[in-house]
Amino acid sequence: MVWPVRYRTASTVRSHFGRAVVAGVVVEIMGVIEKQRPDGTWMPAADLASMIEWIAWEGRTWPVLPVAYEAAAYRALGRHAMADRLDRWLALRPHF
Numbered sequence: 001m002v003w004p005v006r007y008r009t010a011s012t013v014r015s016h017f018g019r020a021v022v023a024g025v026v027v028e029i030m031g032v033i034e035k036q037r038p039d040g041t042w043m044p045a046a047d048l049a050s051m052i053e054w055i056a057w058e059g060r061t062w063p064v065l066p067v068a069y070e071a072a073a074y075r076a077l078g079r080h081a082m083a084d085r086l087d088r089w090l091a092l093r094p095h096f
Contacts, residue, residue, distance in 0.1 A: 005029050012036045013077055015045075023058075035076060 005018030013036065018029040032045045052063045071086035 002026070005031075014042070033073070 001018065001020050003017070003019035005016055008015065008017045013033060015033040016029070016031040020027045020029065034042045034045050036042055048065060051065055051069055053066060054061050055064055056062075067086055067090045071083045071090065074080075074086065075083035
């Protein structure tokens with residue numbers, strides 16, 4: 001773990017956040033993400049259970065969200081560079 005998971009609040013988002021490195025890949029961990037509306041109230045976290053996809057990697061099964069959903073979520077958080085990066089990756093691999 002590079003950044004242990006804990007509940008954090010930023011200016012427009014609050015969530016459980018963390019960061020790890022798995023096999024040399026930086027993995028961001030986020031859970032129960034709430035976004036702040038312009039009027040200051042908080043949107044409830046999305047129900048992600050129906051979107052979860054399971055992948056097999058190194059003999060284990062892992063829950064993940066679709067890359068297109070992740071790109072849209074990063075864009076909604078104002079992290080446009082990451083959203084653009086995911087969109088470019090997805091354009092090369094449309095089956096994900």
